[in-house]
Amino acid sequence: MEKEELLKIRRDLHQIPELGFQEYKTQQYLLNIIKQFKSEHLKIxxxxxxIFVLLEGTNPKKTIGYRADIDGLPIQEETTYPFQSKHSGYMHACGHDFHMSIALGILSHFIDNxxxxNLLFLFQPAEEGPGGAEPMLNSEIAGKWxxxxxxxxxxxxELPVGTIATKPGLLFANTSELFIDLKGKGGHAxxxxxxxxxxxxxxxxxTQMQSIVSRNVDPLDSAVVTIGKITGGTVQNIIAENARLEGTIRTLSVESMDKVKERIEAIVRGLEIxxxxxxxxxxxxxYHQVYNDEALSEEFMSYISEHTDYDVKLSTEAMTGEDFGYMVSKIPGFMFWLGVDSPFGLHHxxxxxxxxxxxxxVDVMSKYIEFKSKSK
Incomplete structure (x- = not known):
């Protein structure tokens, strides 16, 4: 695919963001593009x-997978793009339009080369929620391929174009949503x-939950408990009978996630009394932590450094969550950061x-996948 074709695809996809498991237009658009690749070795x-897309190899010894997430976010777009989202209140604010376009570019390269x-491309829904990686990987199709x-x-x-960043081991945190509903007795103020x-x-x-990280998590570990939304009551002169807290938990270890949840449950039991x-x-x-296969990620970084002109950096682990963590918990692999040099961050x-x-x-992954196919 030429650069202009990939840009058109990205801009088309940018205009039709859809929430998890509602990506009907997105799926159809991707299918229309994929079906244009004329190859008897392509299975969809x-x-x-x-969507699963399998490109059969000439003499397969293994199957190399590549995953691209496809859903958008419930955010009202504020860019000055002439190709802004046509779905009011929704936006590709996490780069999934880029991710899909890149996957199609890689697929196109290997159709001709x-x-x-075997190559398996997984266009995965619901990365932003409620989580599509686990059920997709557990599907009958994934079992077959x-x-x-x-x-x-x-x-x-935050990284300039031409920069690749990753690290062996832990890259993204364990994450969990948190919803707490309280019911008491309302009445006159x-x-x-x-x-x-x-x-x-x-x-x-x-207030009580703010002590969990400072007093129950190992200071050499990291954890976050954030309550981002509280709702309760009806009007100013009625005492609220109900309240709801919505937040997130993020930890750099599974053990800390278990500890944080244990403490939240203990505090809530005390609150009831x-x-x-x-x-x-x-x-x-x-979402399970993204834990990169150490040997593969080290090999990838070395390959980029030695065989391309791109800048490769060792990143640090982040408290962000990524549904891909489930896939690399079951299959050796890795994720990396791609520099895109935007003045505004993810989910903005x-x-x-x-x-x-x-x-x-497209260039980086096409070259690396070719290298991996030749290596034993």
Missing amino acids: ETWRTG RIED RPDLIFALHIAP AYPHTTNDMVVAAANLV GYNCQAAIDYGAM AKLTPNEDAIQVA
Whole structure:
């Protein structure tokens, strides 16, 4: 594919962001492009709103997987693009339009330059939630075409174009959503003694949870407990009968995630007694840490440094979460950051990644996959 074709694809996809497991237009657009690749060695299977694409090798010894996520975010776009989102309130604010375009560019390269090994492209829905990696990898199709290795990338707004960054081992954190519902007894604001106020209970709960990281997590480990939203009550002169807290937990180890949840549950049990209320906890979507295969990621970094003109950097682990973590927990592989030089970061309404990075990624992964197919 020429650069102009990839840019058109990216801009078309940018205009139709859809939420997890609702990517119907996106799936159809991708299928229309993929079906234009005329090859008797290409096999296509749909799974919910995702797609598996298998390109058979000339003499396969293994199957190399490449994953691209396809969903958007519930964000109202504020860029000055002439190709802004046509879906009001939704935006590709995490670069998944880039990820899909890059995957199509890599696929196009190998349609014309078949290698010995099979290539499996996974266009995965619901990365932003509720989580598409686990069910997609556990599907019957993935069982039939299960890859032996798997790779993925994520755009990095803070890095310049031409920069590749990754690290062996832990790259992205364990993450979990957190929802806590409180139910007490409402009543007139003038008679607080006859009620159980859930606004006060919610405020106390937030304060108590701030001690979890500082007093229950190993100081040499890292964890975050953030409550980003609180709702409760109806009007100013009625004591709230219900309250809801919504937040996130992020840790750099599975052990710390278990410890944080254990402490949240203990604190909530105490709150039920102390405020004479009922509470329910829901952890929502939980993402496994992205733990890069150490040998593969070291080999990848060495290959980029020795065989390309791109700049490779050793990154640090991040508290961001990524659904790809489930895939690399089951299959050897790695994820890397792709520099896109945007003044605004991920999940920002003004994210404007530099489109020159698309060709960088296609070039890098095409060369590395060819190298991996030749190596034993």
